[in-house]
Amino acid sequence: MTNEWIVMRQRHPMAGFTLSELMIVVMIFGLLVVISIPAGRRARRFAQLNACKNNLRQIVGASELWALSERRGEGDPFTWEDILPYLQRKPICPAGGDYIGFEYHVPPTVTCTVHDWRRDPALAGWIP
Ligand SMILES: [Zn+2]
Numbered sequence: 001m002t003n004e005w006i007v008m009r010q011r012h013p014m015a016g017f018t019l020s021e022l023m024i025v026v027m028i029f030g031l032l033v034v035i036s037i038p039a040g041r042r043a044r045r046f047a048q049l050n051a052c053k054n055n056l057r058q059i060v061g062a063s064e065l066w067a068l069s070e071r072r073g074e075g076d077p078f079t080w081e082d083i084l085p086y087l088q089r090k091p092i093c094p095a096g097g098d099y100i101g102f103e104y105h106v107p108p109t110v111t112c113t114v115h116d117w118r119r120d121p122a123l124a125g126w127i128p
Pocket residue numbers: 052093094095097112113114115
């Protein structure tokens with residue numbers, strides 16, 4: 001801070017901010033916004049991945065219960081109607097994907113059209 005600025009503040013304590021002071025504040029605020037947007041997108045994508053991973057676990061768990069109770073085996077196809085009695089509610093992908101690969105297999109083949117665990121290493125760890 002310059003001496004003139006300090007003197008001006010002492011003489012006129014109620015004086016407003018200068019244009020350059022306001023510009024610096026606006027610049028810092030803009031920089032913070034620009035930094036926080038990508039972090040927010042990453043957090044959102046991570047939350048959606050985890051929700052989808054949990055949905056896949058529920059679907060596979062329900063398909064295993066269905067296969068046990070209906071005495072089904074490897075490669076048998078199943079539908080939502082078959083496994084809905086073993087789920088509290090129908091899982092919905094938070095990113096709008098559809099769940100596909102409804103055949104009973106060990107390891108499971110069920111996946112999401114948006115979060116395909118066969119192509120996405122971030123989802124690969126969900127397999128029970
Ligand atoms: Zn998904």
